[in-house]
Amino acid sequence: QVHLQESGPGLVKPSETLSLTCTVSGGSINSGSFRWAWIRQPPGKGLEWVGSISYTGTTFYSPSLKSRVTLSIDTSKNQFSLKLTSVTASDTAVFFCARFYGSAMDYWGQGTLVTVSP
Amino acid sequence: DIQMTQSPSSVSASVGDRVTISCRASQDISRWLAWYQQKPGKAPKVLIYAASDLQSGVPSRFSGSGSGTDFTLTISSLQPEDFATYYCQQGKSSSLTFGGGTEVKIK
Numbered sequence: 587q588v589h590l591q592e593s594g595p596g597l598v599k600p601s602e603t604l605s606l607t608c609t610v611s612g613g614s615i616n617s618g619s620f621r622w623a624w625i626r627q628p629p630g631k632g633l634e635w636v637g638s639i640s641y642t643g644t645t646f647y648s649p650s651l652k653s654r655v656t657l658s659i660d661t662s663k664n665q666f667s668l669k670l671t672s673v674t675a676s677d678t679a680v681f682f683c684a685r686f687y688g689s690a691m692d693y694w695g696q697g698t699l700v701t702v703s704p
Numbered sequence: 705d706i707q708m709t710q711s712p713s714s715v716s717a718s719v720g721d722r723v724t725i726s727c728r729a730s731q732d733i734s735r736w737l738a739w740y741q742q743k744p745g746k747a748p749k750v751l752i753y754a755a756s757d758l759q760s761g762v763p764s765r766f767s768g769s770g771s772g773t774d775f776t777l778t779i780s781s782l783q784p785e786d787f788a789t790y791y792c793q794q795g796k797s798s799s800l801t802f803g804g805g806t807e808v809k810i811k
Contacts, residue, residue, distance in 0.1 A: 632803075633748065635793075648799065682747055686795070688754065688795070690738035690740075690750045692753070695747065696747055697747050
């Protein structure tokens with residue numbers, strides 16, 4: 587059974603960089619069948635796709651966040667990561683990592699709340 | 705960007721009711737569509753992929769239909785555990801997008 591777990595600071599100051607890592611267990615991240623995605627959800631609001639990355643490091647970003655987002659992947663550790671720069675209060679959200687296969691995200695992490703506050 | 709529009713934004717229904725949720729894409733996405741269920745404080749769970757294929761383990765009262773730009777999620781007989789928020793998501797473009805969500809509430 588594939589399991590994903592997000593990790594990283596729960597509090598980030600405005601203008602700083604948000605960094606999160608997703609650790610995948612129960613399956614290899616090193617597969618051309620999947621992409622690995624980040625999705626965020628501000629409190630009380632809907633889901634927003636942030637970006638995706640393949641095992642080769644090919645990246646796809648949300649147009650609205652593209653200038654501030656960087657995804658990376660470490661196949662040796664079975665992890666992929668998110669960096670979001672110049673954060674503001676509007677970036678406060680629960681961040682989920684997920685596996686994207688075909689047309690859907692079939693495995694999700696439990697999510698981690700990141701609050702942007704001084 | 706492909707925009708996904710869900711309707712209604714919320715629906716009140718009773719146990720045993722048939723519930724339908726619509727999702728419209730701003731351009732043709734063929735059958736590259738998924739439906740998710742999300743309960744408060746939890747990660748979304750995929751119900752339907754490729755517009756109409758039922759994810760393993762999902763009850764058969766859930767079904768999906770449609771292709772092109774118009775899609776529907778149907779719950780044939782609403783159960784107490786189905787009260788949740790439902791999202792559609794297109795996977796045609798490498799830039800993924802979600803619908804705004806439909807909250808299914810107890811009447």
